[in-house]
Amino acid sequence: MSFASEVKSELxxxxxxxxxxxxxxxxxxxxxxxxxxxxxxxxxxxxxxxxKRMPALFKKAFKLSFDHFPxxxxxxxxxxxxxxGKKLAQIAEVFGMERSAPAQHINFAVLExxxxxxxxxxxxxxxxxxxxxxxxxxxxxxxxxxxxVGREMSALMHECGFFPKTSMRKSNxxxxxxxxxxxxxFLTTIGAPVSAMDVMTAKxxxxxxxxxxRRVNCDAANVDKVVAAAQQQIEAIRRIDSAGRLEELPxxxxxxxxxxxxxxxxxxSELTEEFLPPVSKSALNHRLRKLVELARALG
Numbered sequence: 362m363s364f365a366s367e368v369k370s371e372l373x374x375x376x377x378x379x380x381x382x383x384x385x386x387x388x389x390x391x392x393x394x395x396x397x398x399x400x401x402x403x404x405x406x407x408x409x410x411x412x413k414r415m416p417a418l419f420k421k422a423f424k425l426s427f428d429h430f431p432x433x434x435x436x437x438x439x440x441x442x443x444x445x446g447k448k449l450a451q452i453a454e455v456f457g458m459e460r461s462a463p464a465q466h467i468n469f470a471v472l473e474x475x476x477x478x479x480x481x482x483x484x485x486x487x488x489x490x491x492x493x494x495x496x497x498x499x500x501x502x503x504x505x506x507x508x509x510v511g512r513e514m515s516a517l518m519h520e521c522g523f524f525p526k527t528s529m530r531k532s533n534x535x536x537x538x539x540x541x542x543x544x545x546x547f548l549t550t551i552g553a554p555v556s557a558m559d560v561m562t563a564k565x566x567x568x569x570x571x572x573x574x575r576r577v578n579c580d581a582a583n584v585d586k587v588v589a590a591a592q593q594q595i596e597a598i599r600r601i602d603s604a605g606r607l608e609e610l611p612x613x614x615x616x617x618x619x620x621x622x623x624x625x626x627x628x629x630s631e632l633t634e635e636f637l638p639p640v641s642k643s644a645l646n647h648r649l650r651k652l653v654e655l656a657r658a659l660g
Contacts, residue, residue: 364494366408368548368556372483373410375552383422385477388456389484390418392465392510393503395440399459402449403442404488411487415441423452467513478521483551485514492544492556495563501544502537504530511536523547587628594621594649597656604659617648 362370377383396403406412412431419425425448431439443449453459457468472478485503492501505511511534515527518536523543525536538544541564548557598618601607607618620635627635629642629649636645 364556364559365491367559368492368553369408369487369490370410371553371556372487372551373408373414375483377418377421377480379476380421381474381477382480383418384455385472385480386484386487387418387422388471389481389486390415390488391452391456391484392467392507392514393485393489393505397465397507399449399453401442401444402452403440405438405440406488407438408487412439412441414487423448423455425451465507466509467517469513469517472517478517479550479552482518482521482547486551492548495541495544495560496566499539499541499544499560499564500537501547502535504533504535506533508534510534521550523550591621591625591627594653595625597653598622600656600659601652606655606659610655614648614651617645618652621649621652 377386390404391397391402394402394404404415416426416430419427425443427441427443428445428448429440429442431441443452456471458465472481485505489504490502491504493499503514505514511527514536515525518525523538523546525538525543528535528537538547541560545557545560548554548560598607598621601610601618607615610618616636620632624632624635629645633639633642633645
């Protein structure tokens, strides 16, 4: 099951106890479904839970049933539809719409209550929404073929505290979020807190993996620097020895050269512990620089 399917399944478990909220959710479905005009209403979906929810939702909202139901044994996407003029007129009357109107609009008067606004957003997502698995990327969108509805939906969401972006895709208006925190808040608000938590968990896992990768890369870079520095020091000591100058060095430098050759894989911190008594890291670093400078002077 895709993440979007899981979200819709969770939303369909939200009980609709008040008729006003049932009408608001159905309103969202109407304005974001496949077809809604004065001649036809058609909702097509591949979500099993949404298919089960639709008849009860429209019965509670409008006290009517669909003219066409999907077959029980059908697979893939299935459709509900109403073409009966009286039923379409009854639905339009609830929302103060004219069946013959050339374009659809959101009637904000029927969405005054906060619970109804959230139900409306839930219905819009169930009919025309999708969300990508947050483990892959962050993207939630609502798509409607009604351009006025798209603009008005964006304004409504601003009033609800959400700030989506909008774009056109072919002849459809797309309202979308690209940031995880907006997706989390939107899903929580419309009734999918578990899915919102999944988004949050995916974000934390990404941040943790990123932090680990950065640390590993940093550690690897530091190891490379340590190895390169040790190699340079060893080559310098061998050059000094080849030139017969090693035994002429002061005792502290000779001891440093001996221990560096004996423990080529040690870091400076580890190497300081091999001295008797131990020396400081800065003192050891100073001695090794002296050896490298001497080797350079020898050509």
